[in-house]
Amino acid sequence: MFGLDWLVPLPRWQKRAVSIIVDFFSLIAIALIAVWLRLGNIDLPQQFALSILILPFLALPAFIKLGLYRAVVRYISHRFMFTVFTAVSLSFLIWSTAILMFDLDYPRSALIIAWLMAILYITGSRLVIRWFLLRRSGFKNESDSIVIFGASDAGRQLMNGLVGVAHKKVVAFIDDDKSLYEQKIGAIKVYRREDLEELIQRFKVKEILLASPGMSSKERQAVLTWLTPFPIKVSTLPSMEEIVDGKVSFSDIREVSIEDLLGRDTVPAREKLLSQCITDKTVMVTGGGGSIGSELCRQILKNKPKQLIVYELSEFALYNIEQELEDMTRNLSYSVDLIFFLGDVKNRKKLEEVIIQFSVNTIYHAAAYKHVPLVEHNISEGINNNSFGTMTVAEVAAELKVQNFVLVSTDKAVRPTNFMGASKRLAELSLQALQDEYSNTRFVMVRFGNVLGSSGSVIPLFKQQIANGGPVTVTHKEITRYFMTIPEAASLVIQAGSMGTGGDVFVLDMGEPVKIADLAEKLIKLSGLEVVDSEGHGDIEIQYTGLRPGEKLYEELLIGDNVDGTDHPRIMKAHEDYISYQExxxxFDQLHSDLKNHNYLAVSDKLSKLVSGFKHSSGIVDYIQEK
Structure with missing residues (x-):
């Protein structure tokens, strides 16, 4: 097109050289045409020649100085037009001054004609090139129509940021501010929410971008609920604070996250509770490479311990968190000693050596097997790690007078129907019993539900299934779960761990339980797709696969109703029965013997006696059966 294809592969400096050469001769032509238009005669006196020839020599340095050739034509915007006006006006002011000072021949009124023509030429030539490049990349023919929700500064900057992005075209704004209705922002009209359906039909809208970073979580959830019925993809913009700080750019527009769907506002952390067991102390995190353990490490590091010991069984997980924490200490200029141990929480001798050598003050015990079906198939390993492992770490901590011991527990420990949940309740019972025997160590348990994005979490699975074209698999239509983000959970674990006098079971406020099937449906619809209906119409099917071994329809956070509030609005204190340490x-000795012999029916009976409400009804599915 226009024979311009040869320009595209040229290096940037060569493209600039071509632009300068073309502008050189074009300015001469403009000066000539301006005189022709003024005099109405193509036979020009020769005395105009000098005035005409000096124009490009005066104008081009001004163009270069003001950055006219630095702009990437594909992405020019209204700011470039201002640069053109400034550069052309300045260069023509210099040219006019030179003509007047040296008394050169040139019609004075032609100066204005030439100035207007130069602005038109410089602007028009760039826009033509821009149009050619965008058309060449398929922008015009295959662009997706986009609506921006939010006509604030963020929405306007987003619109500008999308200028020139291939296959993306902003067709409308939607805003709740009535004063903006029918107004235009950069030629884009502002509409009401009620107009969205009409906009989808008129412009064939494929995506809506949420550009209101100041919205609260509840407000964002309400907007997403409103958008769910529409067959369009929904994406969101990071907060303006992140953008201004340079942490992200407008190219980092992301898909709607599960946090947006939950509409949960986080409560600001209490700095005193965060630092109480950490600052200037030696802190140890078991399972420090896991989802919760690694986030605990990050937040502990920010609270400036004297030493941070990461104890992890998985070499790969330990390597990853080692690299991340060392980068954090360099970037934040923290002087914290980082120690990384490959180790098993059942290895009493190694635990003793670590705690003695480094004089550990606080232990956050996050090491656990948590995937319910896997533990059902590996009962012995699950109980050995979660129950006996916890007892081992806690006993060593008590014997060596570690000041604080915080157990990361789970809502699955409440009236469990699976061995994983029962093993975690046994871990809680261990700490409660040890507290009666050892007063020098303060044992605290923190119980909460599912965390978003953890290993084995359902949300990444759903997103992957949607990306693969489905089906999305849900175990049961009525299954519900509590959800919390990993950073919030880790922060509340640290804060709860600083509360209480010992033997306390703290329960985190998880908000309202969420139906997994509803979650799957919303994720599908907000991806711009339709759920397959009973007649087979739609894009992504939801398949119900049935409850897995040991899986419950719903989870609980409390065994009984005996619960007290605390000074923190998201932390409650439960009062649970327990048994003595000796008993x-x-x-545990009998349980260990039954596990060794793979006598899982006896194990199940023993757990029914020890764990309140334990009811295992799915049968024994361990891969190794009784000897």
């Missing part, structure tokens, strides 16, 4: 040790 528990005796039961």
């Amino acid at each position: 528990l040790k005796s039961e």
Whole structure:
């Protein structure tokens, strides 16, 4: 097109050289045409020649100085037009001054004609090139129509940021501010929410971008609920604070996250509770490479411990968190000693050596197997790690007078129907029993539900299934779960761990439970797709696969109703029954023997006695059966 294809592969400096050469001769032509238009005669006196020839020599340096050739034509915007006006006006002012000072021949009124023509030429030539490049990349023919929700500064900057992005075309704004209705922002009209359906039909809208970073979580959830019925993809913009700080750019527009769907506003952390067991202390995190353990490490590091010991069984997980924490200390200029141990929480001798050598003050115990079906198939490993492992770490901590011990527990420990949940309740019972025996160590348990994005979490699975074209698999239509983000959970674990006098079971406020099927449906619809209906119409099917071994329809956070509030609005204190340390040790010995012999029916009976509400009804599915 226009024979311009040869320009595209040229290096940037060569393109600039071509632009300068073309502008050189074009300015001469403009000066000639201006005189022709003024005099109405193509036979020009020769005395005009000098005035005409000096124009490009005066104008081009001004163009270069003001950055006219630095702009990437594909992405020019209204700011470039201002640069053109400034550069052309300045260069013509210099040219006019030179003509007047040296008394050169040139019609004075032609100066104005030439100035207007130069602005038109410089602007028009760039826009033609821009149009050619965008058309060449398929922008015009295959662009997706986009609506921006939010006509504030963020929305306007987003619109400007999308200028020139291939296959994206902003066709409308939607805003709740009535004063903006029918107004235009950069030629884009502002509409009401009620107009969205009409906009989708008129412009064939494929995507809506949420550009209201100041919205609260509840407000964002309400907007997403409103958008769910529409067959368009929904994406969101990072907060303006992140953008201004340079942490992200407008190219980092992301898909709607599960956090947006939950509409949960986080409560600001209490700095005193965060630092109480950490600052200037030696802190140890078991399972420090896991989802919760690694986030605990990040937040602990920010609270400036004297030493941070990461204890992890998985070499790969330990390597990853080692690299991340070392980068954090360099970037934040923290002087914290980082120590990384490959180790098993059942290895009493190694635990003793680590705690003694480094004089550990606080332990956050996050090491656990948590995937319910896997533990159902590997009962012995699950109980050995989650229950006996916790007892081992806690006993060593108590014997060596570690000041604080915080257990990361789970809502699955409440009236469990699976071995994983029962093993975590046994871990809680261990700490409660040890508290009666050892007063020098303060044992605290923190119980909460599912965290978003953890290993084995359902949300990444759903997103992957949607990306693959489905089906999305849900175990049961009525299954519900509590959800919380990993950073919020880790922060509340640290804060709860600083509360209480010992033997306390703290329960985190998880908000309202969420139906997994509803979650799957919303994720599909907000991806711009339709759920397959009973007649087979739609894009992504939701398949119900049935409850897995040990899986419950719903989870609970409290065994009984005996619960107290605390000074923190998201942390409650439960009062749970427990048994003595000696009795528990005796039961553990018998349990260990049954596990060794793979006598899982006896294990199940023993757990029914020890764990309140335990009811295992799915049958024994361990891969290794009784000897």
